[in-house]
Amino acid sequence: xxxxxxxxxxxxxxxxxxxxxxxxxxxxxxxxxxxxxxxxxxxxxxxxxxxxxxxxxxxxxxxxxxxxxxxxxxxxxxxxxxxxxxxxxxxxxxxxxxxxxxxxxxxxxxxxxx
Amino acid sequence: xxxxxxxxxxxxxxxxxxxxxxxxxxxxxxxxxxxxxxxxxxxxxxxxxxxxxxxxxxxxxxxxxxxxxxxxxxxxxxxxxxxxxxxxxxxxxxxxxxxxxxxxxxxxxxxx
Numbered sequence: 001x002x003x004x005x006x007x008x009x010x011x012x013x014x015x016x017x018x019x020x021x022x023x024x025x026x027x028x029x030x031x032x033x034x035x036x037x038x039x040x041x042x043x044x045x046x047x048x049x050x051x052x053x054x055x056x057x058x059x060x061x062x063x064x065x066x067x068x069x070x071x072x073x074x075x076x077x078x079x080x081x082x083x084x085x086x087x088x089x090x091x092x093x094x095x096x097x098x099x100x101x102x103x104x105x106x107x108x109x110x111x112x113x114x
Numbered sequence: 115x116x117x118x119x120x121x122x123x124x125x126x127x128x129x130x131x132x133x134x135x136x137x138x139x140x141x142x143x144x145x146x147x148x149x150x151x152x153x154x155x156x157x158x159x160x161x162x163x164x165x166x167x168x169x170x171x172x173x174x175x176x177x178x179x180x181x182x183x184x185x186x187x188x189x190x191x192x193x194x195x196x197x198x199x200x201x202x203x204x205x206x207x208x209x210x211x212x213x214x215x216x217x218x219x220x221x222x223x224x225x226x
Contacts, residue, residue: 105157
């Protein structure tokens with residue numbers, strides 16, 4: 001199963017700055033997700049995106065987060081005003097069309113907020 | 115909401131031995147249980163999964179068993195190899211929605 005591409009692989013930003021993380025999924029994928037993993041901890045769900053709309057979001061996904069698919073291809077996660085505690089690995093995942101539950105993860109973006 | 119626990123947190127085995135990792139979940143409405151392997155610096159890789167209408171599934175050296183009554187499921191790796199060394203995460207999905215709740219992970223070390 002081919003992976004999605006995530007860019008950048010590593011992003012360093014200062015507290016209070018905006019960051020945009022990008023995911024380039026395969027065209028026949030239906031659901032897209034963002035998860036985060038704070039260093040040494042478990043993977044946590046942020047948001048799922050279906051048919052160009054948010055279908056679910058967690059308590060972590062507050063007003064400083066947003067997602068969109070601006071050009072019908074790239075799937076982005078924006079953090080408006082980063083905080084130190086936003087430092088984590090951010091993974092994009094996707095599910096193929098066809099009703100399966102399997103989620104396939106990208107390689108991740110390491111976000112470091114200083 | 116759903117809560118997934120996982121044991122042990124670390125596991126060391128000799129090459130060739132078997133490894134078993136156990137997870138429990140709290141929401142009886144969960145109906146899909148994947149296992150992921152995460153190597154250092156990489157994203158989680160789906161290695162096997164099971165749905166709630168099945169009790170066991172096997173794929174070569176890897177198997178997963180599910181006990182719906184007890185709400186626990188286990189990953190079994192036989193004939194372990196050094197390349198099996200990684201962090202393994204279990205997860206659960208409710209029968210509505212698409213998001214997964216992950217366990218805290220098990221660091222497996224296979225000693226040559």
